[in-house]
Amino acid sequence: xxxxxxxxxxxxxxxxxxxxxxxxxxxxxxxxxxxxxxxxxxxxxxxxxxxxxxxxxxxxxxxxxxxxxxxxxxxxxxxxxxxxxxxxxxxxxxxxxxxxxxxxxxxxxxxxxxxxxxxxxxxxxx
Amino acid sequence: xxxxxxxxxxxxxxxxxxxxxxxxxxxxxxxxxxxxxxxxxxxxxxxxxxxxxxxxxxxxxxxxxxxxxxxxxxxxxxxxxxxxxxxxxxxxxxxxxxxxxxxxxxxxxxxxxxxxxxxxxxxxxxxxxxxxxxxxxxxxxxxxxxxxxxxxxxxxxxxxxxxxxxxxxxxxxxxxxxxxxxxxxxxxxxxxxxxxxxxxxxxxxxxxxxxxxxxxxxxxxxxxxxxxxxxxxxxxxxxxxxxxxxxxxxxxxxxxxxxxxxxxxxxxxxxxxxxxxxxxxxxxxxxxxxxxxxxxxxxxxxxxxxxxxxxxxxxxxxxxxxxxxxxxxxxxxxxxxxxxxxxxxxxxxxxxxxxxxxxxxxxxxxx
Numbered sequence: 331x332x333x334x335x336x337x338x339x340x341x342x343x344x345x346x347x348x349x350x351x352x353x354x355x356x357x358x359x360x361x362x363x364x365x366x367x368x369x370x371x372x373x374x375x376x377x378x379x380x381x382x383x384x385x386x387x388x389x390x391x392x393x394x395x396x397x398x399x400x401x402x403x404x405x406x407x408x409x410x411x412x413x414x415x416x417x418x419x420x421x422x423x424x425x426x427x428x429x430x431x432x433x434x435x436x437x438x439x440x441x442x443x444x445x446x447x448x449x450x451x452x453x454x455x456x
Numbered sequence: 457x458x459x460x461x462x463x464x465x466x467x468x469x470x471x472x473x474x475x476x477x478x479x480x481x482x483x484x485x486x487x488x489x490x491x492x493x494x495x496x497x498x499x500x501x502x503x504x505x506x507x508x509x510x511x512x513x514x515x516x517x518x519x520x521x522x523x524x525x526x527x528x529x530x531x532x533x534x535x536x537x538x539x540x541x542x543x544x545x546x547x548x549x550x551x552x553x554x555x556x557x558x559x560x561x562x563x564x565x566x567x568x569x570x571x572x573x574x575x576x577x578x579x580x581x582x583x584x585x586x587x588x589x590x591x592x593x594x595x596x597x598x599x600x601x602x603x604x605x606x607x608x609x610x611x612x613x614x615x616x617x618x619x620x621x622x623x624x625x626x627x628x629x630x631x632x633x634x635x636x637x638x639x640x641x642x643x644x645x646x647x648x649x650x651x652x653x654x655x656x657x658x659x660x661x662x663x664x665x666x667x668x669x670x671x672x673x674x675x676x677x678x679x680x681x682x683x684x685x686x687x688x689x690x691x692x693x694x695x696x697x698x699x700x701x702x703x704x705x706x707x708x709x710x711x712x713x714x715x716x717x718x719x720x721x722x723x724x725x726x727x728x729x730x731x732x733x734x735x736x737x738x739x740x741x742x743x744x745x746x747x748x749x750x751x752x753x754x755x756x757x758x759x760x761x762x763x764x765x766x767x768x769x770x771x772x773x774x775x776x777x778x779x780x781x782x783x784x785x786x787x788x789x790x791x792x793x794x795x796x797x798x799x800x801x802x803x804x805x806x807x808x809x810x811x812x813x814x815x816x817x818x819x820x821x822x823x
Contacts, residue, residue: 363677364492366771367748367778385800387748389491389771390677414746 334422335438336447337398339380342422345438350399353426354386354417357451362388365417370406370428377403377430379437384427386417399437401430462508463599463656464663471673478676479572481509486675494678495773498645499814502607503674504666508599511575512653513582516565517590524586525566529559530701530720532711536561541625541640543709546578551700551722551729554581556691560627560640565590567627567638569600569651571691585721599659603671604649604682611669612639612650615662619650633658645679646686646814684779685772687740687811693751693767694738694781702729703783705738705811737789740811741766741780741797747804748778749797755784756796756803763788763795772813779813780806 332345340358344351359365367387377383377397384395406428410416417425442450460481468475473484484506486494497503515521522533529544536542541560545553555574560567570578579594586592603612613620616632619639627640635658643649654662667673680690689695695704700722707730714720718727743749748771755764769780780797788795791810796803 363486364490366492367746387771389681389773390485392748392750411746 332438334444335398335441336444336450337396337441338450339396339398340451341396341398343398343438343441345432345435348432348435349404350401350430350432350438351426352383352397352399352428352430354395354421355447355451356421357455359418359421361455362386362390362393364389365414367392368410368414368417368427370408370411371397371403373403373406375403377401386414395427397428397430398441399430399432400434401432403428404431405429460509462506463659464506464508464601467660467663468506468673473673473675476676479509481572483509484673484675486677487673489672491675491677491681492773494672494674495681497672498605498647498674498678498682499774500606502603502605502611502666502671503645503678504663504671505602505604505674505676505679506599506663507602507651508656508659509572510600511568511570511572511578512595512598512600513568513570513575513579514565514593514595515568515582515586515590516592518565521565521586521590524589525559526714527719528582528585528721530710530714530723530726531559532713533559533561535713538563539626539628541627541642545695545701545706545709546581547701547722548697549722549725551702551725552697553691553695553699553701553704554578554697556689556695558640558642562627562629562638567653574691597656598653599656601652601654601659601663601666602643602649603652603666604643604645604647604674605671606648607670608647608649611666611671612652614669615665616652622650624648633662644686644688645682646688646812647682680768681770681773684768684770684781685774685812685814687781687813689738689781690768699738699783700725700729700734702726703734703736703738733786735786736764736783737786738767738781738783739789740809740813741769741782741795741806742809742813743769743778743780743797743804743806745804746778747797747799747806749780749799749804749806753780753782754798755782755788755806756798757788758794758796766797775813781811784808
């Protein structure tokens, strides 16, 4: 599995062959607070880089989830729809959002690595 | 304009509060544990809320003041006993609501608790209505602390002896730490609880003492989920100048005795609406599944006609599901009526339901 990459919209992404797994970062969940609702893209649909691909809602507000790369949705994580609190518990592990079959792996090149993202998250939240 | 701070601001900071601006004040939306845990702690133990941003208006006077206030509020103030509180509204001639409030008859006159965003305008309106006959003081030197939840009576009684003898919706002056506190048994969470009016310089120490006895600070986020589960209105959401108390389903707060003869501001409109019914009514709304329908969500019937709008919507931690309140056309206001909510371009099923979502736990009478 590839190195974890991060987007400015606070998604994380890993790549295995041509299938990417995407979720939201721990930092995002800390900003959102208690998550009580999640909506995922439909399996079989196509999503475009930086387009919306889901929704999360905390007790306070709704936020869009974006996809950092383009591709076809090949799997979604129903367990976070059934129990959205899991997203707060394990955002960068078992609470992934969706998997994409991607065409252009170079779309990952512009994303941040862990160190860059941590710095970005710290700067944008202060 | 510079943001205002309450006397507990430092204490909020040292308890890792996340702040928001609310009605010109820097207020804690939550602390480190988060809204859901704070909500549940209030329901099971005892939560402390800084509501010092709210207005504490003292109006001094006796029988003639009561007479003047009866021309303003739809309350039977002549028969209201000293130290008893009533929920009421300040209205215009069309019964539009300027503010909702709690008024308590005290020895020296009346104490009225006003919403933060409305208090200055309320003061102006009441000053114009009452003229200069009565001394009025919108007291900025006092903080207001609410303590809510099943353990609150025990905790507060260990700090202010005797408060456990108060009945619901009554209040009194108490002595504690060489000063006079005004305590009412009331609140806005659906739990038993108290509101304490205390001078600013004593507030921090007082709250630290309550924390030491086991209560915890709770932010405005949980205050909102608690009041919504309890089916209680929030000004600016369920209530505003374009809504009347009849439309808001608050006719229980209007004195039956006063409805016979009217004579208060807005009484004509209220009496008409009581007779003919209002076109729109506030209802409880339960979305199906886990969908959250926020404020301003449009409500439709099954023919695609808009029949209303959501005024508050969130996830209710104690009912463990989404809850909302809103206004619908009268003919859709019956419990169990199926309605549709438009969220992110799609219509989702929901039904009109009884309020409150969470059953009350008030102490009705100890004496």
